[in-house]
Amino acid sequence: MSASAPANPKVGFVSLGCPKALVDSERILTQLRVEGYDIVQTYDDADVVVVNTCGFIDSAVTESLDAIGEAIAENGKVIVTGCLGKRSELIREAHPDVLSISGPQDYGSVMSAVHAALPPRHDPFVDLVPRRAADNDIGVKLTPKHYAYLKISEGCNHRCSFCIIPSMRGDLVSRPVDEVLREAEKLAMGGVKELLVISQDTSAYGVDVKYAERQWRGKGYQTRMKALCEGLSELGVWTRLHYVYPYPHVDEIIPLMADDKLLPYLDIPFQHASPRVLKLMKRPGAVDKTLERIQRWRSIAPDIAIRSTFIVGFPGETDAEFEELLDFLDEAQLDRVGAFAYSPVDGAKANDLPDPVPDEVKQERLARFMERQAEISAAKLEAKVGSRQRCLVDAIDGELAIARSMADAPEIDGLVQIQNGESAGLRVGQFVDVEIMGSDEHDLFGEAVEND
Numbered sequence: 267m268s269a270s271a272p273a274n275p276k277v278g279f280v281s282l283g284c285p286k287a288l289v290d291s292e293r294i295l296t297q298l299r300v301e302g303y304d305i306v307q308t309y310d311d312a313d314v315v316v317v318n319t320c321g322f323i324d325s326a327v328t329e330s331l332d333a334i335g336e337a338i339a340e341n342g343k344v345i346v347t348g349c350l351g352k353r354s355e356l357i358r359e360a361h362p363d364v365l366s367i368s369g370p371q372d373y374g375s376v377m378s379a380v381h382a383a384l385p386p387r388h389d390p391f392v393d394l395v396p397r398r399a400a401d402n403d404i405g406v407k408l409t410p411k412h413y414a415y416l417k418i419s420e421g422c423n424h425r426c427s428f429c430i431i432p433s434m435r436g437d438l439v440s441r442p443v444d445e446v447l448r449e450a451e452k453l454a455m456g457g458v459k460e461l462l463v464i465s466q467d468t469s470a471y472g473v474d475v476k477y478a479e480r481q482w483r484g485k486g487y488q489t490r491m492k493a494l495c496e497g498l499s500e501l502g503v504w505t506r507l508h509y510v511y512p513y514p515h516v517d518e519i520i521p522l523m524a525d526d527k528l529l530p531y532l533d534i535p536f537q538h539a540s541p542r543v544l545k546l547m548k549r550p551g552a553v554d555k556t557l558e559r560i561q562r563w564r565s566i567a568p569d570i571a572i573r574s575t576f577i578v579g580f581p582g583e584t585d586a587e588f589e590e591l592l593d594f595l596d597e598a599q600l601d602r603v604g605a606f607a608y609s610p611v612d613g614a615k616a617n618d619l620p621d622p623v624p625d626e627v628k629q630e631r632l633a634r635f636m637e638r639q640a641e642i643s644a645a646k647l648e649a650k651v652g653s654r655q656r657c658l659v660d661a662i663d664g665e666l667a668i669a670r671s672m673a674d675a676p677e678i679d680g681l682v683q684i685q686n687g688e689s690a691g692l693r694v695g696q697f698v699d700v701e702i703m704g705s706d707e708h709d710l711f712g713e714a715v716e717n718d
């Protein structure tokens with residue numbers, strides 16, 4: 267009788283932050299699995315814990331430091347990586363016992379730290395054969411099986427005054443288009459139905475490599491947003507674009523939406539509508555042109571859903587400038603909007619600007635802003651009652667199926683609740699046409715009428 271095989275070394279993993287950090291976590295987890303580490307769910311079970319941190323705003327810094335503290339208290343052996351890793355002195359000061367600190371996308375340093383703390387188990391039977399991290403050979407994914415984030419670049423060439431991402435992640439570095447398309451192809455073959463394209467600035471894709479052309483499936487594609495979208499449209503899955511900076515050439519991709527090659531959805535952070543505030547933010551400020559362009563986009567792709575984010579109470583924002591922002595909301599009639607009251611980020615240039623807006627004024631402006639947008643969103647959703655919407659099922663909850671329409675990105679937008687989900691035999695990851703029968707401020711309600 268042979269002795270039972272020794273157990274694999276066990277790693278606990280805490281993943282914080284934005285979708286870009288999530289993709290970093292997936293890469294590290296994939297590598298850990300490839301090298302024979304088991305990923306475990308509790309501190310007690312783990313031999314070592316990796317914490318992937320976020321350092322974007324002060325509350326994220328606190329959350330990350332708390333997570334590191336909890337891992338040290340519960341486990342004791344902690345490796346820190348991610349955006350906050352760029353500020354190692356802050357981490358060392360709060361938690362001198364962490365084993366190692368590395369910055370974002372520094373997969374090599376994380377793996378070296380894991381190897382030092384917990385050597386991989388040598389297995390003569392599998393070491394010659396690369397072990398696959400997942401049954402479909404696409405790596406460990408932290409998202410459900412039917413959608414996936416596709417990271418196309420790192421870093422950013424802009425210097426928005428409220429943001430420290432360029433100082434943490436550096437200037438734009440685009441992934442070659444063929445590499446991105448191959449990854450997307452694998453994801454689609456593995457059952458992914460929706461690709462969420464992410465970066466710090468999706469519309470700048472390829473500018474750093476002078477839009478170099480690469481070959482994929484025997485055809486030339488430029489490393490450029492439009493060519494990438496054309497390639498992705500060959501895969502027969504939904505493609506959704508996030509973090510699109512409002513450059514003029516965004517106009518080029520709207521016809522792809524009209525032709526059903528790309529989801530009619532744009533996540534385009536406008537941040538403000540007053541030209542003076544935008545200038546202080548170091549963002550493009552031609553608001554009249556923005557409104558004209560939105561109208562033009564809608565004339566080409568009438569179903570386009572535009573999502574945006576805004577900052578209220580930016581230093582120096584006057585009452586009149588805040589009113590300009592509300593007027594913009596009325597005119598732009600955006601579908602989905604997120605807003606933040608400005609909060610200073612350590613190291614951001616905007617901290618040096620004069621005339622900070624008092625906290626209570628910021629909060630009051632934020633509430634007025636959200637109230638105005640809630641009315642707009644509710645009216646836009648109500649206008650969909652009676653229509654038929656193509657949806658993707660995310661979950662089954664009793665008789666209900668919880669789905670999203672083309673206008674809804676996961677996590678940040680609304681849902682479509684399908685009342686007869688179970689009786690219609692719907693499954694997670696399935697496309698279905700839904701007759702919309704009701705709405706509220708965020709969500710739609712309806713019944714499945716046909717499915718694939």
Ligand code: SF4
Nearest residue numbers: 422424426429431466
């Ligand atoms: S475009 Fe985005 S990531 Fe780049 S500096 Fe501005 S806010 Fe930061």
